[in-house]
Amino acid sequence: MRLLYVVREGCDTKRPDVYGLFGCYLAGLGVESHLLASPVVKQLPYAWPGGEMLIKPRMVSGLKAKCWQLLFPLVLVVVKPKYDAVVVRDKTLSGLFFYLYARLLRLPFIFWVSYPVGEAYDSLATLTPQQIKKALYRLRGKLSKLVVDKVLIPNSDLAFLQSEQMVSQYIINGVLPSKLIPVPMCVEWKKINAFHEQIDWDSKKQVGCKLAYLGTLDLRREPFFMLQVLKRLRHRYPDLTLILIGDCPSQSERDLLDQMIADLELTNAVTVTGWLSQHQAWQHLCGNVIGLSPVPVNDLYQVSSPTKTIEYLALGVPAVVTPIPDQRTVIEESGAGLCADMTEIDFANAVSELLDSPEKRYAMAVNGIDYVRRTRTYEGSSKLIYQHLMSMQ
Incomplete structure (x- = not known):
């Protein structure tokens, strides 16, 4: 099985639920994961043991750069080998792109939630003294909650969630229990x-x-x-x-x-x-x-x-x-x-x-x-x- 694996973290992440789980243990079971991430170090290529490494460009700030970073993943995956499923981890707005991509190619779409992104932006807004920045964090929080709670999780083929408590919340909100799988943090x-x-x-x-x-x-x-x-x-x-x-x-x-x-x-x-x-x-x-x-x-x-x-x-x-x-x-x-x-x-x-x-x-x-x-x-x-x-x- 070959996955397109899109993560929020940089490509050099050593998080055990990314590098260990997908890069090593699932790879050992025959699941190949092509990792799509942004570089955070100059020393590339970075060793990803789970499959190919797909590097998203990290550009200077500006509207043109932001648009290119959003569109680049779609341009990239079109020319890559056939995938059996698309797994998106904690990505919200760009997660919509990959949801549409998966539906267009009739691939299973899997969403992975390691933390509540919307609430994370809300907490940043609380700690930020600058009013403009505070407002932007709150806006991103509302948009993230809307996209994740109303689109990505309800319409995913499978959703892996951080805890039993998170699963319970989505069941209360009407998501089918059969598609919600709790995957709490572990150790290697x-x-x-x-x-x-x-x-x-x-x-x-x-x-x-x-x-x-x-x-x-x-x-x-x-x-x-x-x-x-x-x-x-x-x-x-x-x-x-x-x-x-x-x-x-x-x-x-x-x-x-x-x-x-x-x-x-x-x-x-x-x-x-x-x-x-x-x-x-x-x-x-x-x-x-x-x-x-x-x-x-x-x-x-x-x-x-x-x-x-x-x-x-x-x-x-x-x-x-x-x-x-x-x-x-x-x-x-x-x-x-x-x-x-x-x-x-x-x-x-x-x-x-x-x-x-x-x-x-x-x-x-x-x-x-x-x-x-x-x-x-x-x-x-x-x-x-x-x-x-x-x-x-």
């Missing part, structure tokens, strides 16, 4: 299993423990909340520290984060690593650590499936999370952490419960690894997706 078990030998199990039995957060520190994720929780906890645990494994998407946001750390007098208690490779990031989670995933409960994240929570559990790290549906389900089914409301008191109390019980943390570490191995690997997820793809032939 081969990589995780190879890393397990670096886990320091002896340290997990000790009393001393630190907190860790893995991921992007953009303002929409409210990273300041973790600092406030840490400040509260240090009244009882004065030596408690927090390591933020990641960075902010912009220097202005990083400056705000550093200022908040200083204002709360946490300079000696908080470490921000900056961007690291996956292997380097995981090394910070090998010891006696509690993983934090305080995902805000709002329209943007309510339907999300945070990778960090699955990575924590896969690496033997007990987690304290907020009750967005996917996280709540994972914690309840795995017994590998605690779920708490996103208030300083409730979240701090949950963390305290784990800090006070090394035995509970150790048992949760074991539970988490077993749960992820059984339920949340891309090796397993790829087989499910493969079955659905084959049913369309």
